[in-house]
Amino acid sequence: MTSSNTAQAEGPDAYREATTLELRRVSKTYPGSDRPVISDLSLEVGAGEICVLVGPSGCGKTTAMRMVNRMVDMTSGDILVGGRSVRARPAAKLRREIGYVIQQIGLFPHQTIGENVAAVPRLLGWDRRRTEARVDELIALVGLDAELRDRYPAQLSGGQRQRVGVARALASDPPLMLMDEPFGAIDPINRERLQNEFLRLQGRLRKTVVFVTHDIDEAIKMGDKIAVMKVGGVLAQYASPAELLTAPADEFVEDFVGADRALKRLALLRVRDVDLWRAPLVREGEPTAAARARVAESDLPYPLLVDADGRPLGWLSERDLARERVRAPADSGPEPVVDRDAVLRDALADILQAGTQYAPVVDGAGGAVGVLSIDVVGHFLAQGDTTEESPSARAGVDP
Amino acid sequence: MIALLAQVEIRDRAAEDGCVAGNGFCPGWIADNLDRYLEPFWQHVYLSIVAVVVGFAIAFALALLAHERRWLVGPIIGITGVLYTLPSIAVFFLLQPITGRGALTALIALTAYTLLILFRNIVTGLENVPSETKDAARGIGYTDRQVLWKVELPLAMPEIIAGLRIAATTTVGLATLAFFAGAGGLGGEIFADITFKSNVVFAGGLCLALAILLDVMLLAAQRLLLPWRRAVAT
Structure with missing residues (x-):
């Protein structure tokens, strides 16, 4: 894609600084009701952080989010975006500066994808060239094919539409994004992919994000900070994912994060964060004596056959080392092979799924760097310490 | 009024050939x-188009009003519904003492x-707009207008x-009765010699052609203006 100089100047590397968000003792009571839907809610979100609002249905998480761009008016308290009250200017003006993504996406069916993405720039009165360049850039940024630009929303898949929704929300380069269950209507496989894509994008853009979900797993995956809310809009706990899992504030939070919170901590880590076993790597045609020596000093009884570039080919048995030289092919394939950057929970799931005890771990180039075993994970969980990383770092984008 | 409906003949039977004399369908006579x-025909076109355009302007204004004040929908449907059920011939005559004979009536x-x-x-069209589309539009900064x-x-x-x-299409049909109000139109020709097939078929055919023409034009406008309606998943 060709892009002009002006487009590059506004390109992904020159995005606007994220902003802070503060909810100060915010309450909301609907007229004719004496029960508040939001009670005295105070939250501070740092610039560039993803704050996830999570809780059972009726806890007011969506209402809380919608008060930020004044889609719902608060009854008392104040909300500050970058230190400035959201009530300081007309609602429509405020909203053009805040990205907005909802579960049903709400693309305009009568406009092409390009026109949908251009909606906010047009409201802001950008000239044609700047708008066009921005649309091209965003369509590429969210990973959509440039040729989709002239299609209509009805011609796209659910996942593609969700990407367009995100592109539209990012169009004016807002320092703050509001996302209401943005991946809730997507099938599990695509949801996982979109979550990772969004985290990768976030690693580059560093927006301040308010993300609403009812799914605690999604909250743990996406959040720098998680606000667990109870019915009536009461804040139960506001903490980092690891803190939430290791030290739930009360019984409600403990129940909500679930009895498997030890396991959930695995979602916060990557394979490379645990001490891997050294694997006895052997190549075809090597003297078996050397191979045996390597098996003896490793943590594993079986040698891992690798190709000339160190990529795992499969496991060898005792028998394969009986001759003078290492013989191929291997007894069994290397599967499952896990990436060292993979989330630990996913890697463990792969191992359990395959019915084995361990799996070769490979680096980005596919070369074997060690072995992950169930024992390693068990030992790690017993230790109980959790190092923290930002969600986008876990998604593999940080430098 | 009786005189209006009385049998009139618009041709000189004696001077014509057998087809005309026998009330038949005679292409030669039509030509x-x-x-x-x-x-x-032009009166008919004028009546139909002006009625639909003015009707649309009024209905549009009422619809926008009712879109903001929902409670108005019921009363407006009620009143326009009553207007719709009034027998048209009666209205043409009832209005004459007030507005006189002619196109206005x-x-x-x-x-x-x-x-x-x-x-x-x-x-209905406004009501059927998906609420999430409106929510998203407001959420990204569209004003209500x-x-x-x-x-x-x-x-x-x-x-x-x-x-x-x-x-x-219904207005083109109804306009055939406009001659009762003294506004002319193809209805006048049809009733002028209602036993003569050539006349009835040709005048009626012109009405039909006008109705079809307007319909096709609106359909073409729809296809031209609403390309997104044809966009389906590929």
Whole structure:
């Protein structure tokens, strides 16, 4: 894609600084009701952080989010975006500066994808060239094919539409994004992919994000900070994912994060964060004596056959080392092979799924760097310490 | 009034051939007498189009009003519904003491008949706009007015055009009675010699052709203006 100089100047590397968000003792009571839907809610979100609002249905998480761009008016308290009250200017003006993504996406069916993405720039009165360049850039940024630009929303898949929704929300380069269950209507496989894509994008853009979900797993995956809310809009706990899992504030939070919170901590880590076993790597045609020596000093009884570039080919048995030289092919394939950057929970799931005890771990180039075993994970969980990383770092984008 | 409906003959039977004398369908006679239908045809076009355009303007204004004040929908449907059920011939005669004989009387009645269809279709079209589309539009910074003109009305266009098509074809049909109000139109020609097949078939055919023409034009406008309606998953 060709892009002009002006487009590059506004390109992904020159995005606007994220902003802070503060909810100060915010309450909301609907007229004719004496029960508040939001009670005295105070939250501070740092610039560039993803704050996830999570809780059972009726806890007011969506209402809380919608008060930020004044889609719902608060009854008392104040909300500050970058230190400035959201009530300081007309609602429509405020909203053009805040990205907005909802579960049903709400693309305009009568406009092409390009026109949908251009909606906010047009409201802001950008000239044609700047708008066009921005649309091209965003369509590429969210990973959509440039040729989709002239299609209509009805011609796209659910996942593609969700990407367009995100592109539209990012169009004016807002320092703050509001996302209401943005991946809730997507099938599990695509949801996982979109979550990772969004985290990768976030690693580059560093927006301040308010993300609403009812799914605690999604909250743990996406959040720098998680606000667990109870019915009536009461804040139960506001903490980092690891803190939430290791030290739930009360019984409600403990129940909500679930009895498997030890396991959930695995979602916060990557394979490379645990001490891997050294694997006895052997190549075809090597003297078996050397191979045996390597098996003896490793943590594993079986040698891992690798190709000339160190990529795992499969496991060898005792028998394969009986001759003078290492013989191929291997007894069994290397599967499952896990990436060292993979989330630990996913890697463990792969191992359990395959019915084995361990799996070769490979680096980005596919070369074997060690072995992950169930024992390693068990030992790690017993230790109980959790190092923290930002969600986008876990998604593999940080430098 | 009786005189109006009385049997009139628009041809000189004695001077014509057997087809005409026998009240038959005679292409030769039609070709020779084309010009007698010209003026009534243009009157018919005028009555139909003006009635639909004025009716649309009124229905549109009412629909926008009712879109903001929901409680108005019921009363407006009620009133336009009553107008719709009044027998048209009665209205043509009842209005004459007030507005006199002529196009104005006919136009008032014809316009009144379009209101129910047009109002209901515009309101339905606006109501059918998905709430998430409106929510997203407001959420990204459209003002209420921009939501209406840039999102709701464009999305209501299929229903609005459907309403216009029904209104246009029924108005062309109803306008055949406009001659009772002294407004001319093809109805006058049909009734001028209702036993003569050539006359009835040709004048009636012109009405039909006009109705089809208007319908096709509206359909073409829809296809041209609403390309997104044809966009389906590929």
